Amino acid sequence: MISLYSLAHLRDLPAATWDALVPAGQPFLRHAFLTAMEDSGSVVPATGWAAEHLILERDGQVRAVLPAYRKWHSFGEYVFDHGWADACERAGIAYYPKLLGAVPFSPVSGPRLLTEDPADGLLLLQALPEYLGKGGLSGAHINFTDSALDQSIAGLPGWMERLGCQFHWRNQGYRDFQDFLDILSSRKRKQMRKEREQVLGQGIEFQWYRGDELSQAQWDFVYLCYANTYAVRRRTPYLTRAFFSLLAERMPEAIRVVVARQAGRDVAMALSLVGSDSLYGRYWGCLAEFDRLHFETCFYQGMDFAIAQGLQRFDAGAQGEHKLIRGFEPVITRSWHYLLHPGLRRAVEDFLGQEREGVRAYAEEARGMLPYRRG
The missing domain is CATH 3.40.630.30 (Gcn5-related N-acetyltransferase (GNAT))
Structure with missing residues (x-):
């Protein structure tokens, strides 16, 4: 029946x-x-x-x-x-x-x-x-x-x-980020290297976390960054603060959060989920504006992670010609x-x-x- x-x-x-x-x-x-x-x-x-x-x-x-x-x-x-x-x-x-x-x-x-x-x-x-x-x-x-x-x-x-x-980045078995840069045109290779250097020159460092490695205070920061991307457009966030805690409680092994830090202060984050062969960039946000920080946090850090973990694909979300010129294919x-x-x-x-x-x-x-x- x-x-x-x-x-x-x-x-x-x-x-x-x-x-x-x-x-x-x-x-x-x-x-x-x-x-x-x-x-x-x-x-x-x-x-x-x-x-x-x-x-x-x-x-x-x-x-x-x-x-x-x-x-x-x-x-x-x-x-x-x-x-x-x-x-x-x-x-x-x-x-x-x-x-x-x-x-x-x-x-x-x-x-x-x-x-x-x-x-x-x-x-x-x-x-x-x-x-x-x-x-x-x-x-x-x-x-x-x-x-x-x-x-x-x-x-x-x-x-x-x-x-x-959409635009997705494919890991062609790169040994490291430089290995990826080596297959680009000279102009684009210099542009990406310069963007990464500009972020480092502002004294910004990055730390990656699994879902169960973040305290509730850190999750407050993650949500504040996420909500701020809506606040600047005068919109209400789709997700509630409770969603992030429930996700961390129920499937922490699939969560990866990279936090950008300057002079000991957290200033931005990007939250991704990990599948069997892919990294999925989902939510990003910052509390202050820094030159090229979005590209580093949302794209280059994810590419580094995918290479290090042997993941085949990085889906950084919807939209983007700004992804296209950084190697994300249609x-x-x-x-x-x-x-x-x-x-x-x-x-x-x-x-x-x-x-x-x-x-x-x-x-x-x-x-x-x-x-x-x-x-």
Whole structure:
């Protein structure tokens, strides 16, 4: 017997049951990470995120899950559909609530449909349209998918593919940072070396920590830096202070924090998570402005760490031409969208067809701006 239901709180499902379906090396999908989002008050109905994790059971056993949220806005997703929502408002079509399959506030590609048997995952996807209609949802959006889900969902009617472009750094087996610099053009090599020297010249030093090596006072500092990146834009932080303590308590081994210090005073930090072969830069912030400190803390320190640890990839977050000129290569990302309203679906499908061409052209053009020596 097969059944599909949703959970309003992930803690209602045992961690062992959920994590048994999570591929190794995927920190953002772990029960610990997602429940820290919920239990900290960061992802709750009051902030426009209501957990609605879809669970497919076969003969009483959980066989497939989709981390998902009922949403009343489009913030914190990094796949921007505000224009679609605005068009719906003008046309008198209800766009919210919608169902979002994603990791909150984390534009990191990876598995979204968790299952040991692709056939069970396909059953969950096929049941989604009826689920949306019964639940008063305008559609489903699954962001930053992996190739396995791309292949499964591409053959289903009604789903529309959207492309994006990020910039990731690849470790080509470098012995050290100088080994990386040696394959760059002379001008770019000098520029990066000068940027690092400028930071050192200001008397700034760096210290790396695991999640369980930071005191609560240090976590206060981490949060203050993180919140300051929103304060300077007059915005409210997505994450609460409690999230950072819960994350450190539940999965400290996956957390890495680098702290920038000047004259014995902590002035900036960058928080990352570690997967099986990748470093994921997530949150950064500073309490005072220093020349080139952002590039050193968020990029060069992470590259150093990835080289030292033998990690193959460094994903430093969304956006960026400023990453491109420092050796981060363009990477195509994908999301998938299912809209119940036929007129909206046709309009979005036309738009996405044109947008895909533009994204591919942009990624190809960006590749020509990489700092590596040619020939």
